[in-house]
Amino acid sequence: MKEPPRYVILGANLAGGTAAETLRKEGFDGRIVLVGAEPDGPYERPPLSKEYLRHESPRDDVFLNPLEYYREQDIELRRGQKAVRLDAAGKSVVLESGDEVPYDRLLITTGTTPRELRVPGADRESIFYLRTLRDSDALGEALQKRPRVLVIGAGFIGSEVAASARSLGCEVTMLEVAPVPLVRALGEQLGAVYADFHREQGVEVRTNTGIAEFRGSGRLEAAVTTSGDTIPCDVAVIGVGVAPATAFLEGSGVVIENGVLTDELCRANVPDVFAAGDVANWWHPTWQERLRLEHYDNAVNQGTAAAKSMLGKGEPYAPIPYFWSDQYDLNLQYLGYASRWDEIVLRGSPAEHSFSAFYLLDGRVRACLSVNRFPDQAAARRLISAGSPVDGRRLADETVEIEQPTES
């Protein structure tokens, strides 16, 4: 009798867990092996820097499904097992334990790992990174004592941790080597708005500066910045970016270039190997450019798309990217993708915590950031999809409705 097909997913996280769910929902009745490096089953990361970190939501809420689900669905969940090598010719994955896991089709959803900050004293206690559920457990515990917190890196993780720590009543200093927070995602103008938001809440924001050294006898007592300032602190949180988790693919023949290179059907260059989520650098067929996104929405949607593609039911993956970030009472939503722009049109008032910023390139909306202003997002979705020229002055004028896209 012929063996049932065996699909292996590396990365028991949002993208991988969603892909496994999708395979079953789509009627796949072969074997599914879901391998994760972490001790926990697939969970969602957004709460780890927000409500879960602040001890406002229970642990059970972070998981995609209870563990029974995987047994019921006959998904072989193998936790705490890291892949160390891919044998693409022999179609098997070698795990840290030495176990070999053969596959007929393989989906890589290994995500990213935090970049380490290598400065003197970086091995002191009370210096945290935040990527995993266990990281959040440890940091959340430390924040309960209301320590003085130093956040290094004002990207989304750093900014959200700063907001959470401040909301808990901690004294917070946030450092950023760039001139403003969130500069990579939002640009200088909107990054400056976010710097103001944090300062309003009492966070000390210091920009254009990094960390030179951590000090303290045993435990952390202070950090010295590259500008030469000493900042007393009890806890430091490092959020200086992440890198695609692709070390195990070295020598496998899978092309790595800022993640696993895939086509619009989530396929890598090697037969029967697919990738999705934070680790995938894919070709966006309508925008005709490569994207690698580190966002919740992409993990869900690309995990779903890759699973369908594995089943031979794939469709070109061409989403309008979307992400959110909640800091204090500010609900940020960002739709689209703009790595460059000619102009940013503001609608509404940052000072009143209700505005949208439209990122225009060649007179067309490429992206829209909204803070506490969801209705603008629906309008922006139409404008981004249509890709038709817009009138920036009208977009900025709150007394008139946002125009509908013109027929092209």
Next chain:
Amino acid sequence: MSEAGEDFEAVANEGDIKDGGLLGVDVGGRRVVLAKLEGRVYAIGGVCTHMGGDLAQGTLEGGTVRCPLHRGGFDIKTGEALVPPPRRPEPVYDVKLQGGRIWVSRRPRG
């Protein structure tokens, strides 16, 4: 006492909600969102099961209500959580149209 029965409460006029629109109402102290699709009115729990977003401030896309906070989606007919982040369903309420008014069951179905 009501025309539609003890178990129903009049919450709005039929004209208060347009096709493709949403309307937030309170029924028996609970927040409920009404959605009108192809002339029919549906009612499900109005507070997102993810982070408590007010679904009435969201949008109706096909038969899916999208939350204004993180775009989570619920089926307006079954309450099923169709689009994450929410994973728990919304309760579903029965709806009757009578005398130009929209009546919603005081308790959710099931």
